[in-house]
Amino acid sequence: MSFAFSVSGPFLPLFIIQLGVTPIDKVSIWAGVVASVNFLLAAIFSPVWGGIADRTGRKAMVIRSCLAIAGFTALMGLVQNVWQLFAARACMGIFSGFSAAAIGMVGTAVPEETLGFSLGWMATGQLIGGLCGPLFGGFLADQLHNYRQIFFVTSAVALGATLVCALLVHEHAKPNQLLDRRAPFWESLREIALHRQLAPMFLVVLLAQVVAYGVQPIVPLFVRALAGNVPWLATAAGIAFAVTGLADLIASPFLGKRSDRIGYRRVLLISLCGAAVFTIPQAFVHGVVPFVALRFGVGLFLGGILPTANALIGRLFPLERRGQVYGISSSATFLGMFSGPLLGGLIGAHFGFQAVFLTIGAMALGNFAWVLLSVRTAPAPAPSR
Numbered sequence: 001m002s003f004a005f006s007v008s009g010p011f012l013p014l015f016i017i018q019l020g021v022t023p024i025d026k027v028s029i030w031a032g033v034v035a036s037v038n039f040l041l042a043a044i045f046s047p048v049w050g051g052i053a054d055r056t057g058r059k060a061m062v063i064r065s066c067l068a069i070a071g072f073t074a075l076m077g078l079v080q081n082v083w084q085l086f087a088a089r090a091c092m093g094i095f096s097g098f099s100a101a102a103i104g105m106v107g108t109a110v111p112e113e114t115l116g117f118s119l120g121w122m123a124t125g126q127l128i129g130g131l132c133g134p135l136f137g138g139f140l141a142d143q144l145h146n147y148r149q150i151f152f153v154t155s156a157v158a159l160g161a162t163l164v165c166a167l168l169v170h171e172h173a174k175p176n177q178l179l180d181r182r183a184p185f186w187e188s189l190r191e192i193a194l195h196r197q198l199a200p201m202f203l204v205v206l207l208a209q210v211v212a213y214g215v216q217p218i219v220p221l222f223v224r225a226l227a228g229n230v231p232w233l234a235t236a237a238g239i240a241f242a243v244t245g246l247a248d249l250i251a252s253p254f255l256g257k258r259s260d261r262i263g264y265r266r267v268l269l270i271s272l273c274g275a276a277v278f279t280i281p282q283a284f285v286h287g288v289v290p291f292v293a294l295r296f297g298v299g300l301f302l303g304g305i306l307p308t309a310n311a312l313i314g315r316l317f318p319l320e321r322r323g324q325v326y327g328i329s330s331s332a333t334f335l336g337m338f339s340g341p342l343l344g345g346l347i348g349a350h351f352g353f354q355a356v357f358l359t360i361g362a363m364a365l366g367n368f369a370w371v372l373l374s375v376r377t378a379p380a381p382a383p384s385r
Contacts, residue, residue, distance in 0.1 A: 050327020120256020
């Protein structure tokens with residue numbers, strides 16, 4: 001599913017140009033809006049889907065969201081203007097909820113002392129898709145010169161993921177073992193949302209996703225500014241996306257395992273600081289190769305943020321509440337994925353590409369300071385005997 005989400009990244013601004021949007025500043029704005037609208041709506045509906053998953057089963061919610069994503073991705077291949085593309089992405093966000101259900105299923109199945117490590121491997125699966133998706137999308141875009149066909153291929157991949165989940169994934173906890181259905185849904189959701197330790201972590205996750213996704217709308221345009229209008233432009237943009245995923249793939253399991261041993265907060269601080277250190281210099285590069293190298297460095301530290309943050313959040317609540325809990329944290333994730341591309345697109349259109357990297361780097365440093373001052377130290381759990 002991460003593959004399906006990320007395939008369109010390298011060519012989405014180019015597809016918007018093909019739909020008739022001009023000039024380039026409007027393309028930058030539309031790229032940010034289209035890339036982010038589904039995340040805004042997913043943020044609104046994710047706690048609802050997470051609560052339903054606690055009552056009806058998380059596997060059913062995973063399958064439902066996979067089917068919705070497959071259907072609306074196919075519709076993107078049929079759109080005739082940018083407004084129809086916007087509508088298809090919006091509907092995808094409304095019927096999403098994949099992340100909360102999937103993380104909730106894992107969060108209730110693994111031992112508490114390996115929660116960070118397990119969520120790190122979940123992030124690895126996500127990042128493998130994030131690595132392969134842009135490469136595949138950029139390569140097919142250069143080979144086919146037909147962006148619409150790529151959406152249909154991506155829809156087929158999402159259907160394949162649905163089949164894998166239906167046949168091979170087994171839910172360990174039954175719905176009636178998870179939650180007292182007599183408890184009013186909205187009262188339960190409100191109780192979790194007002195938890196005094198959850199609010200600081202909500203902001204941490206939101207800002208982390210802004211840092212991760214804020215530069216994405218301008219990456220293809222920035223690569224074009226660095227390399228010129230070369231025939232391998234989409235492939236180069238795909239590589240710039242993919243190296244971040246490759247670095248995440250390398251670092252995420254390691255950082256997740258280290259967080260179980262030395263503490264989630266410490267690894268979270270290291271990861272946020274490293275992301276800032278490698279983001280800010282991107283504003284001053286003059287070639288594709290150093291830009292790709294810095295994107296790789298960013299990915300090494302982005303891989304440690306979400307697993308450790310989700311482990312911190314999960315250990316605040318009992319197992320039977322984790323569907324709703326991860327629904328709320330997924331809202332923070334999606335809000336960041338919404339506001340990040342939108343912010344990056346607007347800054348790029350009005351102040352230039354350099355300002356995007358400087359702003360996103362400063363936000364990573366701000367998130368580091370927020371964790372340092374507001375998030376309590378969470379000792380690593382004792383190892384199992």
